[in-house]
Amino acid sequence: MIFIKLNKENNSTYIYQQIYEELKKGILGQKMISNEKLPSKRNLAEQLNVSINSVSNAYEQLLAEGYIYTIERKGYYVENITEFINQQDTVKPNLPSDLKEHASHKEGWxxxxxxxADVSMFPFKEWLKCQNKAVKNHKQELSEIAHPQGPYIVRETIARMIALTRGVMCEPEQIVIGTGTQPLIRQLMDVQRNDTRVAIENPGYFRIYQLLKSMNYDVSPAPLDEKGININKVEEIDPNFLFITPSHQFPTGIIMPISRRIELLNWAALSNDRYIVEDDYDSEFKYGTDNIPSLQSLDRNQRVIYTGTFSKTLLPGFRISYMVLPPNLLRVYKKYYSSWIQGSNSFTLYTLHYFIKSEAYARxxxxxxxxxxxxxxxxxxxxxxxxxxxxxxxxxxxxxxxxxxxxxxxxxxxxxxxxxxxxxxxxxxxxxxxxxxxxxxxxxxxxxxxxxxxxxxxxxxxxxxxxxx
Structure with a gap:
């Protein structure tokens, strides 16, 4: 006979779940030995004064999870289960205090x-209209896994937009959409040689610096002067990849003049293994002057990798960024990431497509x-x-x-x-x-x-x- 204690007044838990939990506890606690035959469904139902369905549901769940097995026309038996090592009384572990998180309360801050970004100014009504267009026109695409670089129609729209606003010269095929600049840079650098040398502005974007260090690259911070990153220090470090923010240096705000831009492009053109990663993170916002053309727009030797984001212009929570790869790096990217599952939300990307196309984004x-x-x-x-x-x-x-x-x-x-x-x-x-x-x-x-x-x-x-x- 199996001793099971049920609480029939507990409305929050079904009877079959209580039977299942009690039997599971007995099996894991070695109170029921391997290959021991369980009572028939009818006998256990009578013993517990419950319906046969309740016992049947409990047995079927235990069977599905591998706690018991059945022999046709003979009944149910306890499975031979390996005993836990150092088994604790409680299943839920105690999380160390240094790993605990607390919900942030920003009241009064x-x-x-x-x-x-200023969420109070976001045009949610126009965004919702574009969502409706995305649902209406892309039901089939939303049911499928998107292209590894993002839906072509979205990349096409982004390519047109950055050509008009930033002077970026590229085809839609060169654009890779991602959930942020960091993940995109990780993808880019994951396929580079282990001995790749990297230089980054100092002061600069600490998250990218930390990412590159964690990937075990030789990363050298390069100081700034009044024109941006110091060209003499760049030549001294001689990196394969140079990370800069020329349109609005982060965090000093320096706008790199044309003289320094040409110096950097000339430096990159002198070797086939030199690339400049241009992070154009908030270039859309200029006050009193027109937008400064991107560094990539001046590049004639395919040495600049352009990265942009919609986190500053839309909302950071949308997580939409992109990078533009030169053809030779695009070929390498496709080789390694042909089976990559695009991480961005396709619904949001198609919505963005219509938001830009309708000129709601420009407004x-x-x-x-x-x-x-x-x-x-x-x-x-x-x-x-x-x-x-x-x-x-x-x-x-x-x-x-x-x-x-x-x-x-x-x-x-x-x-x-x-x-x-x-x-x-x-x-x-x-x-x-x-x-x-x-x-x-x-x-x-x-x-x-x-x-x-x-x-x-x-x-x-x-x-x-x-x-x-």
Missing amino acids: LSLSHMT HIKRMNHHYEMKRKNLIKQLRLRFQDGITIKNIPAGLHFLAEFKTERGYEEIEARAKQEQLEIYTIKRFMLKGVTEYNKLELVIGFASIQNEDINEAVDRLYRIMK
């Missing part, structure tokens, strides 16, 4: 982050350029009024952030701690220094203004003043 960019320009001016004005001669702002009219230098006796760690107390999200230059950071009587912040609302700017500046004083 204000943000001067460079990584966000959105125009609207956001004006909105961000006004917000940026207001923030800079309030910072100067509050800090007077205690602040120096590198006022380069581009992008969604600017660099500000503060006179203060406080160090970076203290400033970061005080910012938490004031519930103000800030990022110091320390985060982006790939090698070394100086701490004198000044401190630099990378100040973003995309998500801060105009009505909160004065309060954010007041909090920042209290942090620095």
Whole structure:
């Protein structure tokens, strides 16, 4: 006889589930030996005063999971199951405290982050209209696995757009769509030689630096001068891949002049194993001037790999980025990734296609350029009024952030701690220094203004003043 305790008043669990759990516990706990015959469904149902269906469902689940086996016309038997080593009483492990996460509560916080967008201005109604078009016109495609580089029609639309707005010269076949710049760079670098040398701007994009280091590449941070990355240092390092942000250097904001662009392109053209990776992350936003053409638009030797993203212009949560590969690298890419499953959401990509095609995207960019320009001016004005001669702002009219230098006796760690107390999200230059950071009587912040609302700017500046004083 099998002793099973059922709680028939428990409405949250079916009877068959209770029988299943009790039998499973007995089998795993070695209370029921291997090859032991179980009671017939009828006998166990009578013993427990339940329906035969309840017992039958429990047996079938145990059979499906391999806890028991059946012999035709003889019944059900306990399977010979290997005993757990160091079996604990509880199935649920205790997660170490250093791995635990806590839901973030941002109530009361204000943000001067460079990584966000202004969701209050996003044209959701127009986006939803484009979603409806995607459903209407692409039902079949949505039921299939997309091309490894993304749907051709979407790549075609992106190719046309960046040709018009950034001067990028490419065919749709050269575009690879991904869920972010990091995953795309990982794909690109995964197929390179182990002895590949890499150089990256310092200060620069720490996530890419960290990624390349984790892939065991020889990565050298290269310093900046007033024109962007230092060409003499680049020649000294002699990298195979050079990562730069020429249209709006991250995080200093420097716009690389034509003289330095030509120097870099000439340097890359002198060897067949030199490439420049151009990260054009927020080039859509220029204030008071036209857009600066991309470095790729000047390249006549297929040495530039262009990367762009919709995280700044749309919403970061959409996770849509892309890179444009020169033909020789495209051939290598196709060889290694012909079986790759495209990670981006096809529904979102087709929606983006119609959002661009309908010119809703262009209207959105125009609207956001004006909105961000006004917000940026207001923030800079309030910072100067509050800090007077205690602040120096590198006022380069581009992008969604600017660099500000503060006179203060406080160090970076203290400033970061005080910012938490004031519930103000800030990022110091320390985060982006790939090698070394100086701490004198000044401190630099990378100040973003995309998500801060105009009505909160004065309060954010007041909090920042209290942090620095």
